[in-house]
Amino acid sequence: MVNRLIKRRGMVDAMFTKRDWKGLTATQEMKIRSLAFNYDDWELLDALRDCLDPFDRVTTILSGDYPTQSMSYYAVQTLKDSVQQTFHLSHYHAMITTSLKYQCEYYLDSFLPPAQKLGMKVAAFLDPLFHGDLILNKDDYETAKRVVLDNMQRMDSTGSNIPVTSSSNKSNSSSTSTSDRMLVFKSSLMNITNKKAPPPLSLHPVTVDLEMATFLNLIRDNEMINFQTFWKSNYRNLPRLSQLARRYNVVPATxxxxxxxxxxxxxxxxxxxxxxxxxxxRSLMILKKKNKIEKLRSFLP
Structure with a gap:
């Protein structure tokens, strides 16, 4: 609304400067003239529009279709950066920015529960779209990484149902014959020595460190990929992290x-x-949200 009013500044000023005052009393004319915007009023409106624009955009994003915790982390950091700027176009910009800075420090730092802030960091760590933004804040990145590693180790200690990764059986035709000869040679030696065959690598559980290293390599190559697409493609290679990703990003941010x-x-x-x-x-509501439910189910293994 403020932006539309500023765009029509010429029309608003013309309503008072080119108005025919005939037929009005002096009191009525004075009352109407008092409603006219002066230069300072327009400067204040410009400052309000510029300073509140990031808040308007963040509100629009977080009011959209199922905002995630990782999205809320990016939104909070964007608001903090917008009120930390030192260059101001006018005195009103500086005054409004200072006021917003104190409000952000209270609501975004002191008012938010620690568990919610920690959950946003972990969710951003596991989201390819916002992982790079988390790296910009070293303390938040290290905190989220430590929490993720602790959760992964806790899964192992509590005996959680961690699916075993499956290896790919694809091979090119040029190496097939060589592989077959090596398999025959290996089998013959094992028969001579009565040595038992080791279990296939696909049945070996992935260690926590290996899974974390694999995730960091994958996320660097897919930093612009959608969250759902990334985890749908890599949940077998990242069994623990895929469970954490679902746990932390299934909770809506608002x-x-x-x-x-x-x-x-x-x-x-x-x-x-x-x-x-x-x-x-209930059945009617499920039918209305059927596409959302199918989208959620497609993420599950």
Whole structure:
């Protein structure tokens, strides 16, 4: 709204400078003239638009379709950077930025629970799109990496169901004959020495360090890939991390998406459909969100 008003500045000024005051009393004319914007008023509106633009964009993004915790980390860091700028176009810019800086320090640093801030860091660490942004903050990156490693080691100690990676059986035709000869040679030696064949590498569990190193290499080559696409393609190679990725990014960053669902449910069960049962309402809501459910299921192994 402020942006539209600024774009029509010439029209607004013309309403007062080119107005015909005939037929109005002096009191009425004075009252209307007091509503006119002066130069300082326009400067203040410009400063409000410029300083609040990052907040408007972040609000729009986080109010969209199921914002994740990793997205919220990027949004919070963007807001912090926007209020830390030292170059100001005017006195009003400096005044508003200073006020916003104190508000951000309270709401984004002191008001947010520590567990939520930690969850956002871990979610950004596991998201290819925001992993690079987390690296820019060394302390946050090291904290998230340490938490991820602790969770992976805890999975091993508690005996969590970690799927074993499967090796690829693809090979080119040029090396097939050589491999066959080597297999025959190996089998003959094992028969002579009565040596048992070792279990295949595909049955060996991946160590925590190897899985982390594999993840860091993969994420550097796929930093612009979608979160869902990345983990759908690599969940077999990263069994522990894929579980953590689902755990930390399944929680929505805001309640807007859930509130929209309740609003839709209220519109479906209106006064004309008051006798609609809860089971029927649930079925209708599932049908409406069927594409979202299928998208979520496609991520699961």
């Amino acid at each position: 309640s807007v998406y859930l509130e929209q669902t309740f609003s839709v449910a209220g519109a479906v069960k209106n006064i004309r459909r008051a006798s609609l049962s809860s089971l029927s309402l």
